Amino acid sequence: MKTKSSLVAIPSDSGNGVVAESRLPTDPAAPAILDGIVSRSGAVRDALDLVARVAPTDVTVLVTGETGTGKELIARAIHRRSRRCRRPLIALNVGAVPDPLVATELFGHEPGAFTGALQRRVGRFELADHGTLFLDEIGELSPEMQIALLRVLQEGEFERLGGIQTQHVDVRIVSATHRDLEAEVYRGRFRADLYYRLSVFPIPLPPLRDRAEDIPALAEQFLRGVGACLGREFAGIEPESLARLQAFSWPGNVRELENVIEHSAILCDGAQLHVPPGLLIERHPRPRPAGPLGAALKHSEEEMIKNALKAARGRVSGPSGAAARLGVPPSTLESKIRKLGIDKLEYRLGVPIAGAPK
Ligand SMILES: Nc1ncnc2c1ncn2[C@@H]1O[C@H](COP(=O)(O)OP(=O)(O)OP(=O)(O)O)[C@@H](O)[C@H]1O
Numbered sequence: 214m215k216t217k218s219s220l221v222a223i224p225s226d227s228g229n230g231v232v233a234e235s236r237l238p239t240d241p242a243a244p245a246i247l248d249g250i251v252s253r254s255g256a257v258r259d260a261l262d263l264v265a266r267v268a269p270t271d272v273t274v275l276v277t278g279e280t281g282t283g284k285e286l287i288a289r290a291i292h293r294r295s296r297r298c299r300r301p302l303i304a305l306n307v308g309a310v311p312d313p314l315v316a317t318e319l320f321g322h323e324p325g326a327f328t329g330a331l332q333r334r335v336g337r338f339e340l341a342d343h344g345t346l347f348l349d350e351i352g353e354l355s356p357e358m359q360i361a362l363l364r365v366l367q368e369g370e371f372e373r374l375g376g377i378q379t380q381h382v383d384v385r386i387v388s389a390t391h392r393d394l395e396a397e398v399y400r401g402r403f404r405a406d407l408y409y410r411l412s413v414f415p416i417p418l419p420p421l422r423d424r425a426e427d428i429p430a431l432a433e434q435f436l437r438g439v440g441a442c443l444g445r446e447f448a449g450i451e452p453e454s455l456a457r458l459q460a461f462s463w464p465g466n467v468r469e470l471e472n473v474i475e476h477s478a479i480l481c482d483g484a485q486l487h488v489p490p491g492l493l494i495e496r497h498p499r500p501r502p503a504g505p506l507g508a509a510l511k512h513s514e515e516e517m518i519k520n521a522l523k524a525a526r527g528r529v530s531g532p533s534g535a536a537a538r539l540g541v542p543p544s545t546l547e548s549k550i551r552k553l554g555i556d557k558l559e560y561r562l563g564v565p566i567a568g569a570p571k
């Protein structure tokens with residue numbers, strides 16, 4: 214089992230051309246769509262550059278980002294550009310499998326391992342031998358399973374449930390989570406040793422609201438796709454609709470944009486795509502402060518601090534920290550945060566404040 218924590222060089226004569234193909238164009242005028250991944254913004258180009266660099270190695274990758282930001286797309290791109298591309302990419306969404314079943318899904322079982330286990334079952338680790346295992350929603354892994362996974366990552370071996378024979382596999386692990394695992398470690402919810410094993414090479418994906426420049430190209434790509442399904446060719450997107458798309462906050466990120474384009478295309482009779490404003494209603498309008506002026510000012514201050522913390526993902530200092538965004542010294546902001554009883558970690562964990570400050 215390959216679980217090395219340092220970059221593994223791939224011989225240039227690996228023969229499948231993957232290395233050469235994985236180099237990204239550095240010319241800003243080069244196509245902004247690669248392997249179906251729209252990457253007009255610097256942030257996504259950076260992520261794709263990381264993909265190109267890490268894909269040919271056997272290094273363990275952790276892809277992070279809010280729901281719908283393209284984590285699975287990136288995991289698949291890593292596999293496709295790796296020397297393992299002719300072997301399977303096996304995926305398991307650990308958050309979607311009931312806890313007691315995660316072990317059998319990962320490691321398989323022998324007949325009689327538990328009631329109802331009539332036949333041998335091969336787990337995902339064995340299915341992914343010589344390929345890639347994509348562990349989605351890894352932050353949902355129970356403490357028991359964190360220990361079990363750590364053992365495989367450390368020792369490169371495991372037994373099927375109810376089995377005595379040790380299995381050895383050669384598997385490259387790519388995992389993904391919408392959580393800030395570092396903060397989960399800090400809070401004692403995720404094992405630090407496992408975190409460091411999984412996040413040897415992190416690839417963060419920013420939310421769509423922070424890269425509005427990707428929206429036109431993404432929307433056009435989705436429109437071409439839905440147009441092909443509907444047997445129609447749209448003459449682009451109405452300028453007002455495009456402006457609305459770029460101003461929206463996209464809590465569901467790229468997946469939500471895709472749904473909105475499909476929905477709009479089905480409703481649209483015109484040559485250019487019209488996006489009904491009703492599809493883009495901010496679901497979490499800000500509550501209006503009420504009461505005396507002092508309370509209202511305090512409320513506004515708290516709201517601004519929380520929004521800045523949200524944008525800075527809980528970081529106070531630094532050039533993109535909340536203090537810089539608010540134009541105050543970090544020490545002043547720290548003292549206000551303490552006074553207001555705001556928990557910075559909540560913003561590091563990516564807990565949505567949903568426009569309604571707590
Ligand atoms: N940069 C991109 N270019 C083109 N399509 C994208 C891009 N990013 C995401 N998508 C599309 O958006 C949808 C959601 O992507 P994906 O399933 O990879 O997100 P995710 O981060 O894994 O979401 P979740 O956390 O909910 O599982 C998919 O249909 C994917 O093809």
Ligand SMILES: [Mg+2]
Pocket residue numbers: 284285349
């Ligand atoms: Mg996913």
